[in-house]
Amino acid sequence: MKKTEFPEKKVGEMGNTVGEFRKKLKIADIKGGPDEGLNRVGQTVVVMGWVRTLRVQSSVTFLEVNDGSSLSNMQCVMNSDAEGYDQVESGLIATGASIWVQGTLVASQGSKQKVELKVEKVVVVGKSDPSYPIQKKRVSREFLRTKAHLRPRTNTFGAVARVRNALAYATHKFFQENGFVWISSPIITASDCEGAGEQFCVTTLIPSSREAADSPVDAIPNTKNGLIDWSQDFFGKPAFLTVSGQLNAETYATALSDVYTFGPTFRAENSNTSRHLAEFWMIEPELAFADLDDDMACATAYLQYVVRHVLDNCKEDMEFFNTWIEKGVIDRLNVRAQFDVAEKDFVQLTYTDAIGLLLKAKKKFEFPVKWGCDLQSEHERYITEEAFKGCPEIKAFYMRQNDDGKTVAAMDMLVPRVGELIGGSQREERLDYLENRLDELKLSKESYWWYLDLRRYGSVPHAGFGLGFERLVQFATGIENIRDAIPFPRAPGSAEF
Amino acid sequence: MKKTEFPEKKVGEMGNTVGEFRKKLKIADIKGGPDEGLNRVGQTVVVMGWVRTLRVQSSVTFLEVNDGSSLSNMQCVMNSDAEGYDQVESGLIATGASIWVQGTLVASQGSKQKVELKVEKVVVVGKSDPSYPIQKKRVSREFLRTKAHLRPRTNTFGAVARVRNALAYATHKFFQENGFVWISSPIITASDCEGAGEQFCVTTLIPSSREAADSPVDAIPNTKNGLIDWSQDFFGKPAFLTVSGQLNAETYATALSDVYTFGPTFRAENSNTSRHLAEFWMIEPELAFADLDDDMACATAYLQYVVRHVLDNCKEDMEFFNTWIEKGVIDRLNVRAQFDVAEKDFVQLTYTDAIGLLLKAKKKFEFPVKWGCDLQSEHERYITEEAFKGCPEIKAFYMRQNDDGKTVAAMDMLVPRVGELIGGSQREERLDYLENRLDELKLSKESYWWYLDLRRYGSVPHAGFGLGFERLVQFATGIENIRDAIPFPRAPGSAEF
Numbered sequence: 001m002k003k004t005e006f007p008e009k010k011v012g013e014m015g016n017t018v019g020e021f022r023k024k025l026k027i028a029d030i031k032g033g034p035d036e037g038l039n040r041v042g043q044t045v046v047v048m049g050w051v052r053t054l055r056v057q058s059s060v061t062f063l064e065v066n067d068g069s070s071l072s073n074m075q076c077v078m079n080s081d082a083e084g085y086d087q088v089e090s091g092l093i094a095t096g097a098s099i100w101v102q103g104t105l106v107a108s109q110g111s112k113q114k115v116e117l118k119v120e121k122v123v124v125v126g127k128s129d130p131s132y133p134i135q136k137k138r139v140s141r142e143f144l145r146t147k148a149h150l151r152p153r154t155n156t157f158g159a160v161a162r163v164r165n166a167l168a169y170a171t172h173k174f175f176q177e178n179g180f181v182w183i184s185s186p187i188i189t190a191s192d193c194e195g196a197g198e199q200f201c202v203t204t205l206i207p208s209s210r211e212a213a214d215s216p217v218d219a220i221p222n223t224k225n226g227l228i229d230w231s232q233d234f235f236g237k238p239a240f241l242t243v244s245g246q247l248n249a250e251t252y253a254t255a256l257s258d259v260y261t262f263g264p265t266f267r268a269e270n271s272n273t274s275r276h277l278a279e280f281w282m283i284e285p286e287l288a289f290a291d292l293d294d295d296m297a298c299a300t301a302y303l304q305y306v307v308r309h310v311l312d313n314c315k316e317d318m319e320f321f322n323t324w325i326e327k328g329v330i331d332r333l334n335v336r337a338q339f340d341v342a343e344k345d346f347v348q349l350t351y352t353d354a355i356g357l358l359l360k361a362k363k364k365f366e367f368p369v370k371w372g373c374d375l376q377s378e379h380e381r382y383i384t385e386e387a388f389k390g391c392p393e394i395k396a397f398y399m400r401q402n403d404d405g406k407t408v409a410a411m412d413m414l415v416p417r418v419g420e421l422i423g424g425s426q427r428e429e430r431l432d433y434l435e436n437r438l439d440e441l442k443l444s445k446e447s448y449w450w451y452l453d454l455r456r457y458g459s460v461p462h463a464g465f466g467l468g469f470e471r472l473v474q475f476a477t478g479i480e481n482i483r484d485a486i487p488f489p490r491a492p493g494s495a496e497f
Numbered sequence: 498m499k500k501t502e503f504p505e506k507k508v509g510e511m512g513n514t515v516g517e518f519r520k521k522l523k524i525a526d527i528k529g530g531p532d533e534g535l536n537r538v539g540q541t542v543v544v545m546g547w548v549r550t551l552r553v554q555s556s557v558t559f560l561e562v563n564d565g566s567s568l569s570n571m572q573c574v575m576n577s578d579a580e581g582y583d584q585v586e587s588g589l590i591a592t593g594a595s596i597w598v599q600g601t602l603v604a605s606q607g608s609k610q611k612v613e614l615k616v617e618k619v620v621v622v623g624k625s626d627p628s629y630p631i632q633k634k635r636v637s638r639e640f641l642r643t644k645a646h647l648r649p650r651t652n653t654f655g656a657v658a659r660v661r662n663a664l665a666y667a668t669h670k671f672f673q674e675n676g677f678v679w680i681s682s683p684i685i686t687a688s689d690c691e692g693a694g695e696q697f698c699v700t701t702l703i704p705s706s707r708e709a710a711d712s713p714v715d716a717i718p719n720t721k722n723g724l725i726d727w728s729q730d731f732f733g734k735p736a737f738l739t740v741s742g743q744l745n746a747e748t749y750a751t752a753l754s755d756v757y758t759f760g761p762t763f764r765a766e767n768s769n770t771s772r773h774l775a776e777f778w779m780i781e782p783e784l785a786f787a788d789l790d791d792d793m794a795c796a797t798a799y800l801q802y803v804v805r806h807v808l809d810n811c812k813e814d815m816e817f818f819n820t821w822i823e824k825g826v827i828d829r830l831n832v833r834a835q836f837d838v839a840e841k842d843f844v845q846l847t848y849t850d851a852i853g854l855l856l857k858a859k860k861k862f863e864f865p866v867k868w869g870c871d872l873q874s875e876h877e878r879y880i881t882e883e884a885f886k887g888c889p890e891i892k893a894f895y896m897r898q899n900d901d902g903k904t905v906a907a908m909d910m911l912v913p914r915v916g917e918l919i920g921g922s923q924r925e926e927r928l929d930y931l932e933n934r935l936d937e938l939k940l941s942k943e944s945y946w947w948y949l950d951l952r953r954y955g956s957v958p959h960a961g962f963g964l965g966f967e968r969l970v971q972f973a974t975g976i977e978n979i980r981d982a983i984p985f986p987r988a989p990g991s992a993e994f
Contacts, residue, residue: 024786026676026754048786049754050955067785068753069676098751098955100786125786126926126956149947150954152752161753165678172669179523179566181662186985187684187761188697188738188776190992200685201703202738204695204765206725212698212735213727217719226713228703234765234775235992238709241684241699248985248994254595255649256565256658257523257546264684264760268701268731278731279685288564289521289545289597289622429623450646450994457647458547458595459623488683488745495687495732497745497947 024048028069030105030115037115040105047074047101047117048125050153051093061088063119065101068152071159071316075108075116076101084122095135096128096153141484148488148497156325159317160485163310164473170309171262171283171469174302180258180285185245187264190237191447198268199240200278205233241266244466245284247398247451250427253286253462254454260285262469270492274481275377275419277470279490286464292400292409292426295463299413299422302467308337310476326478332416333476351407354383380412380419397437398451400426400461411465418475424465431455521545525566527602527612534602534612543599544571544614545622547650548592551585558585560616562598565649568656568813572605573598575616584621592632593625593650638981645985645994653822656814657982660807661970667806668759668780668966671799677755677782682742684761687734688944695765696737697775702730738763741963742781744895744948747924750783750959751951757782759966767989771978772874772916774967776987783961789897789906789923792960796910796919799964805834807973823975829913830973848904851880877909877916894934895948897923897958908962915972921962928952 025045031037049067061080064073078085087093100123108116133139134150144151151157175182188202205220205228206212221229230237245261252259261284269276285302287294311318311333322330358369358379367376375383399408413422428434434455438445445452473485483489488497522542528534546564558577561570575582584590597620605613630636631647641648648654672679685699702717702725703709718726727734742758749756758781766773782799784791808815808830819827855866855876864873872880896905910919925931931952935942942949970982980986985994 028676048957050752068678096954098957125958126952126954128954132954149748149950150752152749158753161678161680161749165673165680168679169669169673172666176662176666179525181565181658182665183658183662183984184761184778186776186987186992186994188763188987188992189994191994198701200699200701200731201709202697202699203703204697206698206700206735212725212737215725216723217714217717217725218723220714220717222714226715228709228712228714230710234697234767234989235987236990237992238703239992240709251646251994252649252658252984255547255647256655264681266685270731279683281681453646455623457593457623457625457629460545460595461622487680487749490683490685490732492731493733495683495685495734495736497683497686497688497748 026069027065027067027072027074030074031072031113032070035114037105037113038107041107041115043105044102044120045105045117047076047103049074049098051095051097051099051128053095054088054093056088061085063093063099063101063122065099066153066158068158068161071155071162071320072113074101075110075113076103076119076122077116078119078122082119082122084124087122087124092124092127093122094128094130094132096132098125098128099123100125141481145483145489146496152487155320157484159314159320160473160477160479161487163314163317163321163477164485166310166314167306167469167472167476168262170306171302173309174305175260175285178258180260181252181256183245183249183252183259183261184263185242185248185261185284187242188235188239189242190235190239191247199243200266200268202239202241203233205229243267244282246286246464246466249284249286249464250454250462251450253288253464254458254460257288258285272492274483275471277482277486277489277491280482280486281469283467283469284464286462288460288462290426290463291461292411292424292463295424295426295465296411299411299424299465299467303413303422304337306472307333307476311337321477321479326417329476329478351410354379357383375412377419380414383414396425397441397443398425398427398434400428400430401433401437409463413465415475417478417480418471421471421475422465422467424463426461426463429455429459429461431459523566524562524564524569524571527571528569528610529567532611534610535604537602538604538612540602541599541617542602542614543597544573545597546571546595548590548594548596548625550592551590553585558582560590560596560598560619562596563650563655565655565658567659568652568817569610571598572607572610572613573600573616573619574613575619579616579619581619581621584619589621589624590619591625591627591629593629595622595625596620597622638978642980642986643993649984652817654981656811656817657970657974657976658984660811660814660818660974661982663807663811664803664966664969664973665759667803668799670806671802672757672782675755677757678749678753680742680746680749680756680758681760682739682745682758682781684739685732685736686739687732687736688744696740697763697765699736699738700730702726738765740764741779743783743961743963746781746783746961747951747959748947750785750961751955751957754785755782769989771980772968774979774983774986774988777979777983778966780964780966781961783959785957785959787923787960788958789908789921789960792921792923792962793908796908796921796962796964800910800919801834803969804830804973808834818974818976823914826973826975851876854880872909874916877911880911893922894938894940895922895924895931897925898930898934906960910962912972914975914977915968918968918972919962919964921960923958923960926952926956926958928956 047065049065052064052066052073055062061078063076065076066073101119102121103117103119105115106118133147134153152161206215221232223229242265244265249259249261264279265282266279318330355371363382365378395408399410402409409426411424412420415421470482470485479485544562546562549561549563549570552559558575560573562573563570598616599618600614600616602612603615630644649658703712718729720726739762741762746756746758761776762779763776815827852868862875892905896907898905906923908921909917912918967979967982976982
């Protein structure tokens, strides 16, 4: 590998203003303005990034350089008299190599960009081995999942990463601007929120990674009855990865009024589908002194806000998705973001009405429909895609019982392509009702002592919802498989990277 | 429990503007403006919150109500002719109860607030059982750790939650404003970043929570050799909780240029100290085309930014910490936030110089000092508190080797009270050097294949750091024990709530 030094030893310099510690320009800084870089024509600029393509013509060489700050490359035009041109001839400058290019910004002759870089000097920073798996030719998304460490260098996954980032930041902005406090709910927990979910066990009874592969079962500490001796485990009892931060968020909502979590949650379900992950990020707001109407209003306003943010801030990436991933995704999101049609856009449907709709449907379902059944994906899809949107789900213990004694104050928000995006409910704030529900479901009141305490001391009506962040990414980008909506997906048999 | 209905069934109403979906005013909205509420004098307002204290005098009753939106309570003044006054007499209105109060905002006679609420009507929403453990009398922070579900209702923990939230949001703002992309690094991983860290095992070989306590050891699947049969586990091999997202962040930095993680990380160390948690949040920025100087400049600018943000946005909470938790904390942070003294403020010290300083110290250390030793807490404390700030640490495999062949391009940022707040390094971007290091440390090159690929295809100089978020909370608030800096701390023997 050729040792190359940067022309300047120090790439960045400490700025004088907090928040501007680096003076380095990125391609998005150069080309991202309203005139797409024309204001900088004539300036000498430096670009650092990775070579996407190289076209050598008789008199001139075109290099497309990308630094990940935007979908757009910087087109670099080089004559044979440019300093470092020998690296083109020797093959060092090739797809995948990282380079440092200095040149003059000029108006471009091409139709694809307003400006391009007339190269004065180029330095290969790191060459690319010819085995580089992501060449210009199109590669499948299945193949790229096996190269999760390199796939962000493609247009699709670069754009997904930027839109995912924008959705995350918009999430924080929305809640912060509305007075919610971000809470980190615990990841490791000895309690089981849903009272049923399939959970991963977290333990130190099995030795750390290097020895784990060769661990004998009988080295696991056991009691004289042959049971696992949990007293010797790290937490002194069985512990698990959380399936939801909701119960913990409730403790803070009943102190700080409005809070939200945004963190990873886990399901050990053996579902190898395009809609499930074993590890995914959830957003769970919890509102005190609030009922189901407030909850739905919050979910609606939230979704409009983040969609609007992405449309305003990720124009180039969204046009890419609109062209290559899902035709019409921008129109679909635009309808969602129009706040003046908000009330029309979000049709609310009771559970009973949803069942009625499904019973009247001409369609034959795999799972038969009757009142009381849990809605399956096929039912949800029918309602959102062939009928319309909004309906509740089957009762978890914490959902507030309605006066009819049969239904609970819950809602689901179903959206096209994804199905259930948001599930929420008003929580049972009445101590006696909640205790009865725990008894009915044979859940231990002792293990929920702290959750019950919230109803014992200054209980308030409160409500919240959970939103699977990767499904939001799918919804906003049109990406079909949820494993392409998170950098390093975890699923049965798959914890690589 | 008395059944009370809200005077209005719907607490909130859908607003017309995205981002203003609720019209409910919180105490911070009423009292948080520059004139501390005087602009609203004469208005009828509703407050919903929890009773902190109740003083019944002969002619008038004072209620201090807090809704968690600020440290300040709303002082509510009630005569016996107010609607609902009977609830004072019957004892329903008591410390810990939740109430709905309507009244007229008037200028306050008291010196502690500019405005107070002249009560017209009060409704108890949820009474408080007399066993409420958080009464007015001061309770210890040790006791409150056993009541982690109720402690956010205290002044101290409400303030910690709000400052923690402000630090988190400032973190996102800083990186977003500087063009960094937030990356979610995986929580469950089959690789071990540090090559050594003590990790938690994640498994489904032990059944889910309800049955775990009674699981026999011999129900764990084993091979014919008596080893744990990992092929039957969820991921088909041993999997662990991450100790750092750095390696994963590097994959995205070498595609998108500048990225950061902000997520939970785990250490299964049996350390029952005031400085360690088994589960903590980390911020790990990674900068491409950057060296150690850029890294230090980024860490410096970041810390100044978030400290300034908290001083500007959490004035009341910071005054509380300054008075009750650490006298002088505001001055200490102000020095840190002055960007015009930035270069003077952060003294940089090489490892060799740090050792020199310690060798010259008059102090006797428990762990003897010599060149090559890892710095212990007592050494770090000496340097920051008795000498000054900044120094590097002992070599992890990914740290870039300096030309002296002895040291690596690493840095630690040490701060008073906390010790090591930030640890960072320039990463080894040279394939041959990195492979040699893996060999030296007897780490398997095969399991790092994807990490090595980053050096094979367009490698670039890059650098980053890790910051333990709870230590930042300690640094900013003066809170002594790290278990009080996170809502639900996890430590050996402790995974409650």
